[in-house]
Amino acid sequence: MADALTLYGTTFQSRLMLGTAQYPSPAILAEAIKISKAEIVTVSLRRETTGGTGGREFWTMIKELGVHVLPNTAGCHTAKEAILTAELARDVFDTDWIKLEVIGHADTLQPDVFGLVDGARELTAQGFKVFPYTTDDIVVAEKLLAVGCEVLMPWGAPIGSGKGLNNRFALKAMRAHFPHIPLVVDAGIGVPSHAADAMELGYDAILLNTAVAKAGDPVQMAKGFALGLEAGRLAYLAGAMEPRDMAVPSTPVLGLAFSEI
Amino acid sequence: MKIIVNGVEQNVTAKTVAELVVEMGYEDVPVATARNQAVVAKRNRETTDIHEGDRIEILIPMQGG
Numbered sequence: 555m556a557d558a559l560t561l562y563g564t565t566f567q568s569r570l571m572l573g574t575a576q577y578p579s580p581a582i583l584a585e586a587i588k589i590s591k592a593e594i595v596t597v598s599l600r601r602e603t604t605g606g607t608g609g610r611e612f613w614t615m616i617k618e619l620g621v622h623v624l625p626n627t628a629g630c631h632t633a634k635e636a637i638l639t640a641e642l643a644r645d646v647f648d649t650d651w652i653k654l655e656v657i658g659h660a661d662t663l664q665p666d667v668f669g670l671v672d673g674a675r676e677l678t679a680q681g682f683k684v685f686p687y688t689t690d691d692i693v694v695a696e697k698l699l700a701v702g703c704e705v706l707m708p709w710g711a712p713i714g715s716g717k718g719l720n721n722r723f724a725l726k727a728m729r730a731h732f733p734h735i736p737l738v739v740d741a742g743i744g745v746p747s748h749a750a751d752a753m754e755l756g757y758d759a760i761l762l763n764t765a766v767a768k769a770g771d772p773v774q775m776a777k778g779f780a781l782g783l784e785a786g787r788l789a790y791l792a793g794a795m796e797p798r799d800m801a802v803p804s805t806p807v808l809g810l811a812f813s814e815i
Numbered sequence: 816m817k818i819i820v821n822g823v824e825q826n827v828t829a830k831t832v833a834e835l836v837v838e839m840g841y842e843d844v845p846v847a848t849a850r851n852q853a854v855v856a857k858r859n860r861e862t863t864d865i866h867e868g869d870r871i872e873i874l875i876p877m878q879g880g
Contacts, residue, residue: 601822601874601875609877625879642848642849
């Protein structure tokens, strides 16, 4: 399988992981997943709202698409809450994958990296394969790896902000520091060029939701992201030229007509 | 028997978590269950009794980012 993405021993052709929330309709979500070619989608566990059947229809649709599900612990503010949510998710989704979110700040949705490491340690001990939503802090990343994480998911920018890669330097340093660890930019991506940028830095995959769900046409945007990721990945594999401060003509100067005038 | 289901007080006849799942109308959807903040796995629902005042969570798959 050429240029496959491997996460905890499972290989995928697509490098786009798509969130399933906030779409205008289940049908548009289904079309967006299909056209994006995403093989992994994130899901959550919630109480059913009064009289609502959306959750039931949603789950039937996801099963029919045959995609790999990555349950999340979104909304959890302590390691204890996140661990309980992960245990519940494993029972209902029949997967030991968990996107571990431990939120530290209500406004920025910045990860509580201390709770994150504690939660990752306990969940890994319980046999979970943890996908930690973290910052671009390399020391935190090292601690997550030390407790058993085999994938890291640093934020590009705050969740839902669409700002792109807020700290490109830190993300580049992280890539250089962990050359063999799958790195996924999770959160903050707004447009396909942001995703392409991350892929050009050598990131292995992108996890996004709002940028597609809240686009004017989510299906078109999903396709745009698929193409953006592919372009960025190809550029990374090809190796980009070194930027230069001075102009250098691309057309040969030798043989220019009228050069003696 | 009065218990709290998903944060709402309910008067139920169910005696186990498995019976409660059916009584609350979740027999046709996969659910996760917890009793007093402890997970009740699928395989343990029939043998997990519920008692007056218990706090039960019944959660279903939902959209997520």
